[in-house]
Amino acid sequence: MDELYNRQLQEKLLAIYKTLLTMGANKEDAEDVVQETAIQFIQYIDGISPNEASAWLYKVAIHKYYDLLKKSRSQHKYLISFRLEDLLELHTPETIIMQQELQQEIVTQLSSLSDKEAQLILLKYSADLSLKDIATLFGTTDKTIKTQLARAKSKLKQRLQEVYNGGKINF
Numbered sequence: 001m002d003e004l005y006n007r008q009l010q011e012k013l014l015a016i017y018k019t020l021l022t023m024g025a026n027k028e029d030a031e032d033v034v035q036e037t038a039i040q041f042i043q044y045i046d047g048i049s050p051n052e053a054s055a056w057l058y059k060v061a062i063h064k065y066y067d068l069l070k071k072s073r074s075q076h077k078y079l080i081s082f083r084l085e086d087l088l089e090l091h092t093p094e095t096i097i098m099q100q101e102l103q104q105e106i107v108t109q110l111s112s113l114s115d116k117e118a119q120l121i122l123l124k125y126s127a128d129l130s131l132k133d134i135a136t137l138f139g140t141t142d143k144t145i146k147t148q149l150a151r152a153k154s155k156l157k158q159r160l161q162e163v164y165n166g167g168k169i170n171f
Contacts, residue, residue: 012054013038016061019127023119025065033068037061055136058129062119062137109159117152124149 013034020030037060041048048056110118116138123129123137131142131149138145 009038009041012057015127016057019058019122020061020065022122022126023062023065025068029065029068033061033064036064052136054129055133058123058127058133059137105160105163106156109156109163112159113152113155116148117155120145120149120152121156 016037017030017034020033021027025033037057040060041053041057110121113121120134123134124131129137131145134149135142135145
């Protein structure tokens with residue numbers, strides 16, 4: 001593999017690592033899954049289309065993470081988390097407290113969605129995957145993913161608005 005391809009692969013594996021953390025994996029488990037995914041990618045590199053490499057990496061990593069979760073039955077549902085402060089650049093004490101409260105509420109509401117709905121939202125908005133990559137990951141079309149994502153986003157928005165007494169929340 002050439003230098004550019006190596007760098008791109010490292011960047012993609014780092015993004016997958018962050019996605020796994022977002023899905024609730026602890027640091028060690030995320031590192032293990034990324035390492036196993038990288039090894040498997042190298043083993044099967046000749047059979048993977050360059051256009052589908054990113055989706056292939058995500059699909060394998062997520063499946064490996066789910067396998068890990070199945071092995072540790074003590075966790076019934078993975079914790080969905082992300083850092084809202086990474087998305088916003090407001091740093092007054094009031095906004096930090098409000099952001100923390102909103103972040104906790106988003107985590108709570110994401111956890112109340114189905115696993116697939118939460119995954120779609122996280123893959124699109126946290127991992128920044130394209131609809132095409134997400135569709136490849138789920139073995140469907142990007143139109144189907146667009147529809148499912150819109151429904152999941154609408155459901156999340158509705159639940160957040162209910163919590164905030166009908167206040168306007170823009171996504």
